[in-house]
Amino acid sequence: MTSPRTAGTAPRNALTRARVLESAVALADREGLGALTMRSLARELGIEAMSLYHHVANKEDLLDGVVDVVAAEIQDAVGGLAALPDEAPGSAWKPAMRRQILTARAVLLRHPWASTVLETRTSFSLHIVRYYESLLGLMRRGGFSYDLIHHAMHALGSRALGFSQELFEPDGAAAGSAAGGSATAGADDAATAMLVQMADQVPHMVEMLAEVGHEDAGSALGWCDGQSEFEFGLDLILDGLDRLAEREQH
Known part of the structure; x- marks a missing residue:
């Protein structure tokens, strides 16, 4: 039996x-x-x-696999965002690319650990390759040469996938900030106290933080809004690339 x-x-x-x-x-x-x-x-x-x-097969195979799952989720989320109508003006690449990158970021914010794993992979998921291919396609439609696209991908770095390494981010801050929680409060307080003690050595740092500081519980070190800063950096890069692309075409 x-x-x-x-x-x-x-x-x-x-x-x-x-x-x-x-x-x-x-x-x-x-x-x-x-x-x-x-x-x-x-x-x-x-x-x-x-x-x-x-x-x-092992832990590394497991990590490759979970990255592939998240990458597939990104691909599903961006869907047809990279498709531009034939009559779209050359400048249409920029809002489409911005929308696609921010959509990828929204997925990663649901999996705040995923960016750490992505940075350690030695091979690309096919979903990631296809995602990058769609970004390249947008830039080609925008009139970019392949040389400029190559520079653009280096300039964007991990930001192309929706995440970036913050300048000041204590251990554990990234996951807490991405999740929108208050897990970073202790690290924030400790880092702030350290800088205050060093005020005579880093006066510009302390003055900057005093000017821009706010009470956003979900921000890195409590000093900045991670989403706003990500979009600021992304827009800075995309605006610069737009000007370079226009220069290439004239």
Whole structure:
């Protein structure tokens, strides 16, 4: 007689790589990237840890997989945003590209750990390659030479995918800020206190912070609005690229 399956444990034939990766993303979203281990993921799925190795070779394969899941979500979100009508003016590339990048950012804000993993990958997800291809297509439609596109991608860096490394960001601040929570409060206070103590050594820094500081609980160090600063930097780059593209065409 077959023993009844333990409650909460999925039969082996119901476990797929897709299900493993979806559960891994959900676990990282809920508890953070540090909580994503093979053992904790096995518990999440209600299986023995060794069973995971039928679907992911190791931790690096798991991280490649969760990046692919998030990248696919970005691709689904941007959808046809990169498509420009044939009659669109050359300048139409800029608002379309801005919209696409900010859409990608909205996805990453739902998965605040994902940018950290993206920065450590040694190979690109096919979804990421296709995403970049759509950005290149927009710039070509805008009259960019491939040489200028190459410079543009270097200038944009990770910002093209919707995230950037902040100048001042204590450990743990990025995830807390991206999630819109108050997890960074302790780090904010400590960093502010340190700068106040160094006021005689960094007077411009202290004066700048006194002038622009505000009480946004979700901002990096409490000094700036992460979304506004991201858009400011993005617009600065896109405006500069627009001028260079116009110069190339004349």
